[in-house]
Amino acid sequence: MQTIPLPGKDITMKSKLKNSPSWVFVLYVSLSAFVVYSCMYGFRKPFTAATFRGYHLFGISYKVVLVISQVFGYMLGKFYGIRFIASLQPAKRAVTIIKLIATAWVSLFLFAIVPAPYNFIFLFINGFPLAMVWGLVFGFLEGRKVTEIMGAVLATSFIFASGLAKTAGKWLMIDLKISEWWMPFAAGTLFIIPLLISTWLLNQTPPPTPEDVAARTIRKPMDKAERKVFISRFGVALIPVIIAYVMLTILRDFSEDFSNELWIETGYQNNAGIFAQTSTIISLIVLAAIGGFFLIKNNYRAFQLNNVIVIFGFLLAALSTTLFHLHLISPVIWIIMAASGLYLGYVPYNCFYFERMLAAYKVPGNVGFLIYIADAFGYLGTVTVLLVKEFISIKYSWVDFFTWMFYIAAALGIVLVLWGSALFAKIYKNNN
DSSP states (O other): OOOOOOHHHHHHHHHHHHHSOHHHHHHHHHHHHHHHHHHHHHHHSGGGGOOOTTOEETTEEHHHHHHHHHHHHHHHHHHHHHHHHHHOOGGGHHHHHHHHHHHHHHHHHHHHHSOTTSOTHHHHHHHHHHTTHHHHHHHTTSSSTTHHHHHHHHHHHHHHHHHHHHHHHHHHHHTSOOOTTTHHHHHHHHTHHHHHHHHHHHTTOOOOOHHHHHHHOOBOOOOHHHHHHHHHHHHHHHHHHHHHHHHHHHHHHHHHHTHHHHHHHTTOTTOTTHHHHHHHHHHHHHHHHHGGGGGOOOHHHHHHHHHHHHHHHHHHHHHHHHHHHTTSSOHHHHHHHHHHHHHHHHHHHHTHHHHHHHHHTTOOBOHHHHHHHHHHHHHHHHHHHHHHHHHSOOOOOHHHHHHHHHHHHHHHHHHHHHHHHHHHHHHHHHHO
8 A cells, every 4th residue: 555645745845845955955966766676686686696597498497587588678669768758747757767667576476476487577576676776766857957877876776786786686596495486486575674765765856946957958858849840950979869769778788698607607606796896895995986976067068978988988998808817807808807897888878978968958858768679679789799699509608699799899989879869960060
């Protein structure tokens, strides 16, 4: 049964936040959003800490079948979210978050009670609603003078929380002897209470102030006609950007879903804490690198600076991979450096790039619409590579697979980012 806060209390909380010092507002909203999205990962990623050895379906390892099933559901959720997130009224965000995650939790219960190999469908059901949580959470943050610092904190949640979720899953199996079938549901149970509390706290966030609107343009739902006009104006310039993001998404998903196999291959199979330890370090590196972005007042300059950060991320991933193969750094340092580079490319597209794009080009709308276009094609790329990897019989190790992925992504990604930057510069010049 849902508890609805009394109107008087709700107004008082929002009023206090609206009139509080800037650092209090940033801290409150950032941490609330961070916890909400971290809890979402507790319903999405713990199953990847299991191996599901001995099970196959359609001639494919059952672990891969489960990953494909969830990612396919997540991808369709992203395509659905293009319209859903763009048009949703702000007042409905919090209750929608709870409903979506509750649906995902029930699907994990059904995954546990239905025997394999017939339960893979429930991970598809699990992925679809969870795909829309990011857009709902980020909707509370966007369109403000301090969006970047809050977005940076929120973005580190999907670095930190991925490791935390897998550590929770591994702990439940190793220490509490919970089977790998029940583990995903049990892991979700650990996150229920913090999810409800943090969602209520996030829902007290007041809307952007007139000063925010003046600095970043008004943020509002976009109807079909507005979305069509936007695509006709920016569609060509978005093509190389989205292709670069597709590669980053593929790398990010593989590094999350198969990190257990990579750690096993590099000698860390019995270390349940390795996921949370490394992801915490990566989170801090990324937060330190991009946390001060909000200090840049010029929206167009900040928008183009995103491209520099993404290019640096590609270079860091490729360089660390080279150093590892030259035996100059350990597997742990390699994975930390390469993943940090990956997220330095991935995070801007989820927070800063489209936030500053709307502000620089003075477009009334919302970031969720753009993020979900990019995400939808990003996860389509992930599903495609997963299927190709399974049906093309090439012998390789996980180290080899990630090595070539980092090299190819860096080479193509840098070219695409520079191309997209030039196209957007041309549009900006024509507008002015």
